[in-house]
Amino acid sequence: MTDRTYRAAPPGALRIEPLGELTAIFDRRSMQTHLVVSPMPEILDAMGADACNAAGLATRLAAAFDLDVAEDVKPILAERLSELAAMGLVERA
Amino acid sequence: MKNKLRIAVGPVQFRIGSDWAEPIAALARLYAGYPQDDTRPADATVRLFAARPWRRWLRPSVHIGGDFVVPDALPLPLSMGLLAAEMGMNLQVALGWRRHMLLHASAVAKDGRALIMSGESGSGKSTLAALLGEGDWRLMGDEFTLIDLFGGDTLAFPRAVSLKNEAIAEVAARVDPARLGPLLAATPKGDIRHLIPRADAIAAMHEPVRPALLLFPRFGGEVAVEPMGEGEAFVRLTEASTNYVALGEAGFAALTRLVRETPAFGISYPDSAAGIALVEQLWAEAAK
Numbered sequence: 353m354t355d356r357t358y359r360a361a362p363p364g365a366l367r368i369e370p371l372g373e374l375t376a377i378f379d380r381r382s383m384q385t386h387l388v389v390s391p392m393p394e395i396l397d398a399m400g401a402d403a404c405n406a407a408g409l410a411t412r413l414a415a416a417f418d419l420d421v422a423e424d425v426k427p428i429l430a431e432r433l434s435e436l437a438a439m440g441l442v443e444r445a
Numbered sequence: 446m447k448n449k450l451r452i453a454v455g456p457v458q459f460r461i462g463s464d465w466a467e468p469i470a471a472l473a474r475l476y477a478g479y480p481q482d483d484t485r486p487a488d489a490t491v492r493l494f495a496a497r498p499w500r501r502w503l504r505p506s507v508h509i510g511g512d513f514v515v516p517d518a519l520p521l522p523l524s525m526g527l528l529a530a531e532m533g534m535n536l537q538v539a540l541g542w543r544r545h546m547l548l549h550a551s552a553v554a555k556d557g558r559a560l561i562m563s564g565e566s567g568s569g570k571s572t573l574a575a576l577l578g579e580g581d582w583r584l585m586g587d588e589f590t591l592i593d594l595f596g597g598d599t600l601a602f603p604r605a606v607s608l609k610n611e612a613i614a615e616v617a618a619r620v621d622p623a624r625l626g627p628l629l630a631a632t633p634k635g636d637i638r639h640l641i642p643r644a645d646a647i648a649a650m651h652e653p654v655r656p657a658l659l660l661f662p663r664f665g666g667e668v669a670v671e672p673m674g675e676g677e678a679f680v681r682l683t684e685a686s687t688n689y690v691a692l693g694e695a696g697f698a699a700l701t702r703l704v705r706e707t708p709a710f711g712i713s714y715p716d717s718a719a720g721i722a723l724v725e726q727l728w729a730e731a732a733k
Contacts, residue, residue, distance in 0.1 A: 367694065367697065369697075369701045371674070371675035371676040371679050371701065371704060372676045373674060373676055374674075374675075374676025374679070374680070376676070376679055376697070376701060378694055380694060383690075383693050383694075385683065385689075387676065387680060
């Protein structure tokens with residue numbers, strides 16, 4: 353799988369509300385509500401302002417959660433990023 | 446239209462017009478004790494009309510119309526005109542109301558706090574609310590409950606309770622027959638008989654109350670109680686709301702707040718007595 357680069361939603365576009373095990377996300381642009389589970393909220397949080405790919409995201413998440421980057425994590429993150437893109441919550445850079 | 450009536454149920458002012466006198470007379474009887482203000486502009490319009498002029502008399506069949514229409518809805522025979530009127534009123538509110546979040550749920554109140562019960566048709570939410578409303582609870586509504594978008598309060602929509610099938614005998618045994626409408630037998634929804642809410646419930650229908658407990662009843666099976674997380678309650682209530690999508694972020698914010706501030710449980714019960722005992726027990730714990 354190619355490691356594509358994605359950009360987070362512009363500031364203020366998403367309203368993110370944790371509801372126990374689920375997280376509800378209201379996208380002000382599409383007026384759609386999305387319900388996601390971990391690690392989606394963590395990924396959105398780690399995206400930041402600049403574009404990043406799965407490899408960059410793995411490094412950021414590893415730093416944020418004080419973990420080592422395992423090689424097999426990157427394809428999983430790439431898949432989650434493509435799912436977030438399908439929901440319109442991140443976009444291809 | 447020749448036959449007209451205005452009815453205020455909670456914050457909604459209905460204007461109902463009919464090609465026939467019978468459904469309007471039946472409604473006027475059910476809603477005689479509700480506040481009347483004919484000068485107030487209507488929020489929702491319901492029309493009961495004949496498909497062709499001669500069908501007013503020849504095999505009369507009632508079509509339901511108004512601000513919103515369901516194109517494929519089958520007409521009902523005139524003997525079920527009251528049901529047609531009720532369906533029309535529900536439809537206009539479900540599709541048209543934007544001032545509050547509308548939940549397909551029943552609600553009762555005690556000590557200034559509300560118990561909201563949401564469930565599919567047949568879950569018993571309506572029967573439980575009706576029976577509680579005959580005790581020391583105030584019936585807020587058997588079908589729809591409104592949530593204030595900004596303050597989060599519960600608002601009543603105490604239309605005449607639509608008792609169905611077995612619930613008819615159960616409730617009829619406890620109330621003054623003058624509070625019951627005519628029996629509508631073998632309708633597409635089974636047997637139906639309307640119950641006029643108690644006068645105190647109608648008099649208090651404009652008083653908002655704080656939600657204190659959310660229940661998702663399921664009729665049948667052993668008594669069971671399952672605490673429900675905020676996320677699941679949120680998902681279920683988005684499904685139970687007829688106008689969640691239309692309300693946009695205001696609906697999202699109101700629903701998020703409701704599930705965060707209100708404890709929620711799924712309950713199963715084999716009969717009304719067990720259901721009521723369970724409700725009272727959970728209420729006593731939630732109201733502590």
